[in-house]
Amino acid sequence: MPRNPNCELCPLHRSSKNVCVWGHGSGDAFIVGEAPGEAEARTGRPFMGKSGRILRGHLDQLGLSDAYITNVTKCRPPRNRKPEPFELKACRPYIEEEIVTRNPKAILLLGATALKAFVGKVGITEMNGQVIQKNGRTFVAAFHPAYILRDPSKEKAMAMAFGRYAAVLRGQYSEELPPFKVIDANTIHEFMRQWTRAQVASFDTETTGLDWWKDDINTIQFSIASGNWILPLAYNAILDDRGRRDLLKWIQDNQPKIMYAQNGKFDNLMLMKRYDIRFRIHTDTMLVSHMWDENAAHGLKNLARTHCGAPDYDLTIRQKTNPDNWEKFFAYGGADAHYTRLLAPILEKKLDPEESWLFRKVIMPAARAFEDIEANGNWIHLDKMEEVEEETEFKLQKIIYKLNQSAKRDINWNAPEQVADVLFNQMKLEVFENTPKGKPSTSELALSYHSRVPIVKQIEEYRRLQKFLSTYIVGWREYMDGPMLYLGYKLHGTVTGRFSSRIHQVPRDGTIRNLIDAPAPEWTFFQLDLAQAELKVIAMTAREPEMLRCFQEGIDIHWRTLMAVIETGSGEYIDLALKTSGKKRVEDAVKTLIGMGPERSVQFDKEWKEARKKAKGLNFGLPYGQGTDGTIDFVKTKYGWEPTRGEMDAFRDTFFALYAGLPAWHERQKKLVRQDGFVRNMAGRKRNLPGIFASDRQIVAEAERQAINAPIQGFIGDYKTMILVELHASIPHNRMRITGEVHDSILGWVRTSRLNETLREVKQIADNPWLAKECGLKLPIPLTVDIEVGAWGAGRRWKP
DSSP: OOOOTTGGGOHHHHHHOOOOOOOBOOSSOEEEESOOOHHHHHHSSSSOSHHHHHHHHHHHHTTOTTOEEEESSSSOOGGGOOOOHHHHHHHHHHHHHHHHHHOOSOEEEEHHHHHHHHHOOOOHHHHTTOEEEETTEEEEEEOOHHHHHHOGGGHHHHHHHHHHHHHHHTTOOOOOOOOOEEOOTTTHHHHHHHHHHOSEEEEEEEESOSOTTTOOEEEEEEEETTEEEEEEOSSSOSSOHHHHHHHHHHHHHTOOSEEEESSHHHHHHHHHHHHSOOOOOSEEHHHHHHHHOTTSOOOHHHHHHHHHOOOOOOOOHHHHHSOSOHHHHHHHHHHHHHHHHHHHHHHHTTSOHHHHHHIIIIIHHHHHHHHHHHHHOEEEOHHHHHHHHHHHHHHHHHHHHHHHHHHTSOOOTTOHHHHHIIIIIISOOOOOOBOTTSSBOOSHHHHHTTTTSHHHHHHHHHHHHHHIIIIIIHHHHTTEETTEEOOOEETTOSTTSOOEEGGGGSOSSHHHHTTEEOOTTTEEEEEEEETTHHHHHHHHHHTOHHHHHHHHHTOOHHHHHHHHHHHTTOSSOHHHHHHHHTOSSHHHHHHHHHHHHHHHOTTOOHHHHHHHHHHHHHHHHTTTTOOHHHHHHHHHHHHSOOOOHHHHHHHHHHHHHHTTHHHHHHHHHHHHHHHHSEEEOTTOOEEEOGGGGOSOHHHHHHHHHHHHHHHHHHHHHHHHHHHHHHHHHHSOTTTEEEEEEETTEEEEEEEGGGHHHHHHHHHHHHHSOHHHHHTTOOOSSOOOEEEEESSTTSOEEOOO
């Protein structure tokens, strides 16, 4: 192959003595990948391996089989790693020379490396299919075919991007946006006539920011079959504030039967706060997209590009929040509403019957409920918050002084490299973990190997205190208005279907949780918790006989695991068991102790509590199929216990002998995902796992692990949401207000004067949610709830 005279500049070429792999092809299409692989280095031509076969197959379908194909770097990186920035820089003159020589009309960039090199942007998932103008050239971004080998689900999205590139190349791509009309004095009556006749509509807002409790609305836009309409509100408004309120109230009262929105919860929160109205949303395109394919990108622009062939019409944050070009701004808003209306029915048709039921009956009502939940906010004890801040600052300064004394110098304890220098160079601690770049790691897991070393304990305490300050004291203030804390929820926040929120990060330690309460004396804070939900759902999903028996007969399952460990002689508590039970034989002692249970054990002292804690680590680590090393890391990090490999092997054998149904369940799940490419939880939610079809064994193994884990986590989330939806719909908000949900819990306030009456209703609904019956759930173990009243994390158990 030809050798560029500047090859000596290339560190890859010098170090590996590679043959440079230059572009090949004669057509107008110009395609840029990342770097040569083994097959490319051997043959001297780009894209000759497995990813090349995928690429060429798609190019053939588009009539681009003669495309010119090249890479950002010309030499193969060692071990097929990604090229480093200095290597990309060294090879830049070569790729520029190719571009100048061929002068392509448009360039297709494959993968994140090529995208970053030419456009300076990251995020290939969001950028896939985008047409980008940069430095006088036109680029189209697409997933790299090698990524399809790891995640086959992305092939359709990649094909869409390739099709977009072909359209650009042939002059068939248009950036023209749909037309719109502005609602003003001349058009308002025309809009009202068309609105009253519409059967289907969509709406969207453009705002001055993303904090609904303090920001304003620039425009609200509507799309109906007869056209797109823009109503200016904060700027260039045609009506005074009273007139705008009256018009929006009329629009709300006369809305069509079917209304679509994209992330409509946010839009409704803005409208509720500013104008005291909200729309009944039939389908949220963001949420239906997540229900259909939780692995995809759910942004409106990406969805419109993928499913509607929409052009790229996004604006910058400044242009959206503080517009200066109103014509362009209105066109942007109108396009958002327009594509939302087109998208919804397309995405709805993709749901199968089980997904459709869950979406209609659970997810959309939950989105409506969370409009009220987020509007309620969380009430914070401001005086306590100041006290915690002062105490934490004092403790932080004290621990910094101790750390500097231990290190014999002042360093920045937030800088991993400086911390690593003290621990591993100065103090000569053994390195157990490295960063991806090969440097000694100071992560939580890495430090856990030295948890008994005084300076490591100090570092852990320093990080805990820093987290308290930066995340929960200083970090919360930007989300507060007076004593009210507004932390939003993403209903599409996780791939399992559980919601996500900043409040989920609050540690169980009461220091921060206790700040969240209800504004007494009118209201009392409560926490509803699904008792032992995770292990119960594992028992039911796996149909594991011994676990089911424990829950059905009221046997403490952590105690039961501990007894099995003792009975097989693989534990260190045999003598204590014999002594405590008064029995002379281990088998008899275990039977007696199982019947007594941990709470009624006459000798349930510190040793027994510590033993039960270890059994708890086994119960939460082993059911998901963790290996020996993974379980050791899990119990060490979560429970402060570090067994040897031999001990853990013995524990695993004992555990799976006792709960013999779990390995069979693991195999069933793996078989299902290999067959279908997805698994379902008991509520019908799919977890799509295309990685099971990947060529990389590690990716396949992760898909198998998710096939076991996701149905458990997803069902707990869906079941809790069923409870939340019914509570929100059934109990008047002047008696109960839900303020949030965390893990297996629902948080809220109850009117103090009617506390017992209301909580009895709450427990009755939560123990028997009607949505669970409607979807045909017949649970062999009741998923009952416990309720606490009082400040979060410091409440007392409520008894009916």
